[in-house]
Amino acid sequence: MPRKPNHDRDELIERARDLFWRRGWAGTSLKDLEASLQMKPGSFYAAFGSKEALFALALDKYAADGAARLQTLAQSYGAVEALKRFPHMAIANDSAPAKACMLSKTLLELHAHDHPLAAKANEHLLRMETQFAQLFRQAQADGDVAACHDPQVLARRYQSDLLGLRLSAEREGVNAVEIAQEIADGLTRDMPAHIPQQ
Incomplete structure (x- = not known):
């Protein structure tokens, strides 16, 4: 019978995600990954193939977790309340490797080099935008956001x-909680009133 893997694959991807999220693509070496995952080079390549392949899995994990958290909020509190709570949730986890979004960090680091991982990060950002738009449509159907605006x-x-909030949360002397509250308050007040349709 085949031997059971020594490590849970999902746990390894999660640990790699946290390392990549904190240090970025260039700042994370294979040696760093092998040390963090407690894997020898042969086991690493057998499990993941390459650093790039593991980074892609880490991006998928990051994006899927964020989408699931937003969906859970929507199921528990409704569309507009989920959109109000999500900014606070995004900066509330003090144990997260970084406050800034891993997808945006990857896009900024690798876009200028036309790296495929930059395109992958952008695809995930576009999917998140679509998820937000779906919630705005639901909020309009619920009567919480004016129907005249383009979701x-x-x-x-x-x-x-x-994304700006999450970057601000990395800076010293910036009250990110206040910014998160401003975003939440604007959803049913300033945002629908002042964003023109395109």
Whole structure:
């Protein structure tokens, strides 16, 4: 019978995600990964093939977890309340490797080099934008957001605000909680009133 793997694959991907999230692509060496995952080079290559392949899995894990958290909020509290709570959730985890979004960090680091991982990060960001737009459509159907506004435009603005919030949370002297609250308050007040349709 085949031997059972010494490590749970999902746990290894999660640990790799945290390392990549904190240090980025260039700042994470194969030696770093082998040490963090407690794997020898042969086992690492047998399990994941390459650093790039593992980074892609880490991006998938990061994006899937974020989408699941937002979906859980929506199921528990409704669309507009999920959108209000999500900015606070994004910066609330003090044990996270970084406050800034891993997808945006990857895009910024690798886009100029036309690296395939930059395109992958962008695809995940676009999927998140689509998920936000779906929630704005639901919020409009619920009567919480004015129906005259384009949900895709609202989603784009919301995502931009969220990414800016997460970057601000990395800076000393910035009250990210206040910014998160401003984003939440604007959803049913300023945002629908002041974002023009495109």
